[in-house]
Amino acid sequence: MKAVLSQLTNNPSYAKLWHWIKLVSITGTAQVTVQAIGFISGILVIRLLPTQEYALYTLANTMLGTMTVLADGGISTGVMAKGGKVWQDRQRLGEVLATGFNLRKKFAVVSLCIALPVLVYLLHHHDASWTMSILIVLALIPAFFTSLSGTLLEIAPKLHQEVAPLQKIQVGVALSRLVLLSLSIFTFPVTFIAILSAGLPQIWANRRIRKISSVFADTTQAINLNDQKEILYMVKRLLPEAIYYCVSGQLTIWLISIYGSTAGVAQAGALGRLPVALTLFTVLFGSLVLPFFSRTPAVKKIVLQQYLKIQAGLVVLGLCIVGGVVLFSGPILTILGPQYTGLTSELIIMMVGSTISFIATSSFFLCTCRGWVINPAISITISIGAIIAGVSIIDVSTLKGIFWLNIFTSIVHLIMHLAYGIHRIVTIKNDAN
Structure with a gap:
């Protein structure tokens, strides 16, 4: 033994x-x-x-x-x-x-x-x-x-x-x-x-x-x-997108605070407290996965394998989180208090959008931790286009509508960051990084 x-x-x-x-x-x-x-x-x-x-x-x-x-x-x-x-x-x-x-x-x-x-x-x-x-x-x-x-x-x-x-x-x-x-x-x-x-x-x-x-x-x-x-070079590429995310990342609160009521702001804030699991895995991802991926040798096959494994893990994790919220939406809302118990559909829609956003953001940081930064002119143009398209087809005068807008824009961001990550990995033999 x-x-x-x-x-x-x-x-x-x-x-x-x-x-x-x-x-x-x-x-x-x-x-x-x-x-x-x-x-x-x-x-x-x-x-x-x-x-x-x-x-x-x-x-x-x-x-x-x-x-x-x-x-x-x-x-x-x-x-x-x-x-x-x-x-x-x-x-x-x-x-x-x-x-x-x-x-x-x-x-x-x-x-x-x-x-x-x-x-x-x-x-x-x-x-x-x-x-x-x-x-x-x-x-x-x-x-x-x-x-x-x-x-x-x-x-x-x-x-x-x-x-x-x-x-x-x-x-x-x-x-x-x-x-x-x-x-x-x-x-x-x-x-x-x-x-x-x-x-x-x-x-x-x-x-x-x-x-x-x-x-x-x-x-x-x-x-x-x-x-x-070198850091300022990264900042020049990331700052425009950071400014954009200052607006889009908190779009729910901004729209509600401007067009909605004070009670609507409170409801959005209360529901925003619930994705505890996402915060947990965001910390795990930032503490363990990003440093590991940042140190991965610049060999195309190795980087691609690690990238795809991480993405598959994120998808499985996201499905588990959303499934758990659907099953236990009643008890979750009860914890918040009686003024929030009628927000079942809003909770589920919000969690779907938050989960997709989590995967998209994780994909973004997988790229940036290796120094790969998408041209901000491209990313911001796509993101603004997604918001404009979403607002034109979705009623954002309600909390539920704003959450649907978040789902729509998060899907666009996910596709964009996934495509860029694959592109950089495919061309890794010509990459100085």
């Missing part, structure tokens, strides 16, 4: 399989815990905030996502792509990260200047007082900056597949948020308190992640101008 175990342990295929089993088990277990805690926190917010306050909370969190995308502009993707080439060199990886942080600081300031006035207008449009609007903005800023830093700090540990420490930190952050919410929202059921409670624990998390990152990347390195040039 010992001889058999010894042979298995020394077998490269077995060792590789066992390595991935451990990674998926650690990350999966931690993320189930994180998402479960996050779901409880979300339900607390939905149930305890009045409808008016939850609508403001939804708008603020939507804008936080927009601000984060604008401030990143493709920087983290460029750092991941460049870091995947030098991940074993601590000094070079430190230079790449230092360059990414320098660029991100500049982008963050521009993002704040653009997004905050829009947020204040939307909040005031939905009857928030000027005092409340300012408090919400001030509460949002810490969450914004800590989120940006955390994304870059995680790159070095992810490239080295050191996921266990990161998952422990994420569990700690989730628990801290739940405790802060529980202590504050029962007494002060207002938007800015809920936002502040969610953002503050990330400050502690970033300090811990920085220590882990310093093991693999020399944090004392200065910026590298050549790295900056």
Whole structure:
């Protein structure tokens, strides 16, 4: 028996399989815990905030996502792509990260200047007082900056597949948020308190992640101008699409906030809390699959095999998620509260669109993690054309209609990114990357 175990342990295929089993088990277990805690926190917010306050909370969190995308502009993707080439060199990886942080600081300031006035207008449009609007903005800023830093700090540990420490930190952050919410929202059921409670624990998390990152990347390195040039090249290709996704990615909330009622905003926000499984697998995908695919040798056959296996896995996963929502739609809506129990069809349609969007976005990041970026003129033209075509044939005056629009545009995005990924793999022998 010992001889058999010894042979298995020394077998490269077995060792590789066992390595991935451990990674998926650690990350999966931690993320189930994180998402479960996050779901409880979300339900607390939905149930305890009045409808008016939850609508403001939804708008603020939507804008936080927009601000984060604008401030990143493709920087983290460029750092991941460049870091995947030098991940074993601590000094070079430190230079790449230092360059990414320098660029991100500049982008963050521009993002704040653009997004905050829009947020204040939307909040005031939905009857928030000027005092409340300012408090919400001030509460949002810490969450914004800590989120940006955390994304870059995680790159070095992810490239080295050191996921266990990161998952422990994420569990700690989730628990801290739940405790802060529980202590504050029962007494002060207002938007800015809920936002502040969610953002503050990330400050502690970033300090811990920085220590882990310093093991693999020399944090004392200065910026590298050549790295900056390569990262900015990625940014130039990705930023136009990032700006587009700031609008299209949150199209549901924008359309409802402009043309719908405050109650409609609250409903869209409440349903948007439900795709917990997608968040779980998004984290798993970003932590395990993207770094692995980024480091895959540039051999056409190998890259194509890995790409097709990943895509097949995403499709199977998506079918399982949608099937689960169809079976348990009643209990899921009951958890949200009595004001949302009549949204069964909206829930199912929303989940179908969210799942297709998840697969399309994953396909997009599979390309960008290897430095493959579709011409933004092509991608944005196709995306805008999809929205125009969708709006012309779908009634977007209702929440259900907006969810159908999301399905339509997500299918177009999926086809586009799949086609581009296959194209780049087919031409990989001529690719300098």
